[in-house]
Amino acid sequence: MPHDDSIRDEAAAWAVRTGDPAFEDWDGFTAWLERDAAHAEAYDRASLAVAEAAEALASAPANDAAIAAPRGNRRWFGAALAACLAGLAAVGVWQMGGDGRVYETAPGETRSIALGDGSTIELAGGSRITVDEDDPRFARLESGQALFDIRHDDAHPFRLEAGDDTLVDVGTVFDVRLDAENLAVAVSEGVVLFNPAQQNVRLEPGDRLTSARDSADYVLSEVPLAQVGEWREGRLTFADADLADVVADLARATGVPYRVAPGSAVQPVSGSVVVAPLRGNPAALGPLLGVSVRKAGEDWMVEAP
Known part of the structure; x- marks a missing residue:
């Protein structure tokens, strides 16, 4: 059965993710399989390519400049091998770096992240976030969108970096969207402070702030509480x-x-x-x-x- 490029890419990403011992998003994986009959076949082929790629990498001499593709379609091998060489940094796969644990989602995918203090982050599709494992009260949204449900702690407010901006709260529910040009923050519970050291804007339930990333200016507006994070539904x-x-x-x-x-x-x-x-x-x-x-x-x- 033929598969378009998007299915190939998604299948390769899922194949790498499900091979990770820490993988937990089985509900998301099942939903993806059930969405299209072509997904199961694509996943089987991608899984085989990933396994063969990993085997080839493990058995190749360290000084080899190139590794021959194992049997099967080289196009599939290329996608799988690229994912392996990225250190499981393909879409949706976590990786550890010096700055924390990175989570990514593919467009159309969502993911729930449980923090060590009982707070949760819901990551929207096409998004990337870094979480500090040593300090669950800090995270950095690299791109995309996320809904934060933060446990109350007056002594240790949660801090989120989003581009060049900083958001601080002491226990609330708020949604953040960050793209190449703008930052948007909407609050449904509690209080969020936007750039406390600069503008120091206080956002309460029903408030929405939009700010251009190349400017200190911002716009405040109202948003119905039911619409904050409604993308999850x-x-x-x-x-x-x-x-x-x-x-x-x-x-x-x-x-x-x-x-x-x-x-x-x-x-x-x-x-x-x-x-x-x-x-x-x-x-x-x-x-x-x-x-x-x-x-x-x-x-x-x-x-x-």
Whole structure:
């Protein structure tokens, strides 16, 4: 059965992840298998390639400049070998570094992370976060989106670095989205301080702060509490959001390669979208948000009317 590139990549990532003794996301893996009949076959082939790649790496002389691909499709071997050489740093796989433990998710995937103090982090699709294992009251969001449910501790407030910004709280629930241009923070419980040493903005339940990453300026607005972290329930709601941000959020949540068409990036869009149906029918986004959606190669281009 033929498989497109996205299924190949996802299968290779799952093959490496499930081979990790610390792997725990069996519910996520099962859901991925059940989403498409092609996933099981792709996973079997990727698992074989990963196993053979690891065997080849283990048996090769240390000074070998190259390792011959084992039997089977070299394209599959290449993907699996790249994942192995990355030290299990492929999408969704944790790795240990000098700065802590790194977690990543593929677009369309979510992951729950339990911290040592009883707090939890829900990582959205297409996201990356570093957690300090020695200090569960510190983390660094590298990119993407996450919902934080932090245990109350006045003596040791939780600190999150997101780009060049710092968020501090003493026990709350808040959502953070970080992309190349903007940081967005929304609070549903407790209090969060935005950059206490600089702007020192106090965010309470129902507050949303948006800040450009290249500026000290920020904008405060209101957000319904039910919409904070609603992506965990498979829904995204937008209110006069730039189409570029909407498309990026949808691509991260669905795993569909949505792209904003040139000239449409700042078009304001409003609406509420259930994510799951879009995975099987990406074009269904059009009538939901009043936009044009068309296939362009491997991508789905989204354009303002």
